[in-house]
Amino acid sequence: MEKNSSTEKGEMVEEPLLLHNSETQKGGLRTLPFILVIPQARPPPCVDSNNICRSAEMFQLFFLCFSLGIVAIGAGTIKSSSLAFGSDQLKQEVYQGNARAMERYFSWYYALYALSLVVALTCLVYIQVNMGWALGFGAPVLLMLFATVLIYLGTPFYVKLKPKSSLITGLFQVVVAAYRNRCLRLSSESADILYHRNKGSTIVRPSEKLRFLNKACIVQDPQLDLSPDGEATDPWRLCTVDQVEELKALLKVVPIWLTGVVLAINISQSSFPVLQAKTMDRHIGSTFEIPAGSFGIFIVISGILWIVLYDCLILPVASKLTGKPVHFSTKQRMGFGLVLSFLSVLVVAVVEGVRRSIAIKQGHSDDPEGVIPMSAAWLLPQNCLTGFAEALNAIGQNEFYISEFPRSMSSIAASLIGFGMGVGNLLASFLMNTINDLTKGEGQESWISSNINKGHYDCYYMVLAGFSLVNMLCYIVCSRAYGPCKGEEEEVMEEEDP
Incomplete structure (x- = not known):
């Protein structure tokens, strides 16, 4: 692994921000088990016989909010800095010219991140439910401690860029x-x-x-x-000219970044699929039943599966058939992700329309939790499409920002997709409240009623599909207006040169 030239000359460089961020999140996680272990850190349990519960005291609420705040800050900074810090470890010539190496790095980074989500949604949830919340929060503390030790052990081998001014x-x-x-x-x-x-x-x-x-x-x-x-x-x-070009790079990607916000709106619809799954037959065999809240794991698994198939099967086969290395650009992958996102919400609308009609025929209009004779396997196509869309678009966005921005802006580039997800969540709440107000009348349930059999979530998702279709068209316009990415001009000239 090559070191940065500034490091080789012995210049003073700042330690990577990731080290401090992991300590921050570990500090937040470390305080959470105390709430469960120390009786004074939480309100006393409710008296079941009289249904009397005492509210938490001011110190207990402060301690809880402080712990969650530290966890949120640590998690946010790790997500934004670890990706940029990892890209700094790539050799300079790879960073600038080898698009395939960059693509592979971002793909497997996302795959490992998704794999960690699978572990969190299975192993850690099992520990919390079956072995107690104290041990359930203690396990992440130990994992973060182990990760911090590994980072410090590798510090002498890291490439650490010389810090700039703000x-x-x-x-x-x-x-x-x-x-x-x-x-x-x-x-x-x-x-x-x-x-x-x-x-x-x-x-x-x-x-x-x-x-x-x-x-x-x-x-x-x-x-x-x-x-x-x-x-x-x-x-x-x-x-300086560098400052001007940095601002230009940021402004140029804003239109494309906005198209990713609409994708975030589709992905953030997490509560309805749980309600939908609760009304369907989730049995595998005669005894095992998949929890309704666990169906989101299929989104993560499908994302990992797509990365493996894309990197190990699709690209090698396509390269063999064409007789030359095949590489899909970041803008192509982002666009294809938007197409799959549009298809996913369209499939949700169709499946929900079928599910709702069956529920009404079965007499479950007033029973939003009544199980109907429809297999929950019908939810897998929409989950797989969502996972594929997220993997394609998220990896493409990260690689696009890192590649297009100057290397000094790698931390901002890595933060853009997370910022877009946050904006998408806010817009999703605003959109849901707006549709709820517009469709609710006197004695009439809104489209997004808590009783999904009386609501019209199929119509709601058709609205999302309409937004997604318009977003796809906007992306095509913005992508063409942006012009070729870095390195694409040289590829075009090489192909035209006999």
Whole structure:
């Protein structure tokens, strides 16, 4: 494994943020078992005979919220930094030019992440239910401790990039500087324009896209704008070309990122499938019954299965048939993921329409938990399509952002998909509340009623399918407007060159 040039020269570098993040999450997990082990950390149990329950005290609520807050912060920072930190370990030439190596890294990263979800939904849930919540929370603490030890043991072998100043501040500086220099005139043909560059930067001139931002890095008077060491005297009036290109890279991906938010809306519909599964026959054989809440695991399993098939079967077979290495670009995989997401919600609407009609015929209109003679295996196609869609789009998004952004923005690139999932969850709640208000009338159940037999979740999912179809069309437009990704211009020129 190669080390970064700055590391080889012995320059001081900052320890990877992942080390501190794992400690943060481990600290949050470590406090949760205390709530279950220490009696004073939780309210006393309810008296069953009188159905009397005492509310939690202020300290107990604070302790619980503090623990959950630390867990959330640790989990969020680990998810955003571990992906970027792992990509930093790739060799520079692989990072820049070998798209297949990048694709394989992101695919197997997602596969291992999904595999950890399977373990959490099976083994850890089994421990919590059958062996107690104290041990159930203690097991993740031990796992996080083991992971932290492994990370520290590998610290001498990691590539640790030299830290820069605040990236977010630099992006705001470009906006302010471009506004303050808005009166400057730009000409792509003028060779007299002097641009402020970082020392050792390979970028000589800013790109022609979003040209109004180029005003932020134009040196008007070198004696006034630059200090003797070549730095800007006022970074809020003069920025570097690298700063301008970083902001351009972020703004360019926003339209494509928004199409991933709609996919997040479809994925975040997690409560209805549980209600749906509870009304269907979930038996395997005569004795074993799959819990309704466990059907989500098929989404995770199908995602892992797709990665294995794609990497070990589909690409090798396609390469053998065509006689040359086959590689699907990040934009192609993201688009195909959106297509599968559209098909998944369409299948949900069709299956729910059939399930609801059977429930009504069986006389379960007023019984939302009445089991109907319909196998829960009908839920597998929609779960598999959702898993395939999430795997394709999520891996494609991560690889797209990491590849398109400058290497200094890898942490932001890794955070975009998580941020999109959060925005998608908020929009899903807003959409559900809006449809509930619009479809609920006097003496009439809304489409998303708690009684799924009286509601019309099939119509609700048809609305989601409509949004997904429009989103697919928007993605096609945004993808073409974005132009070729990094490295695609060279591939096209090589194919055209005889």
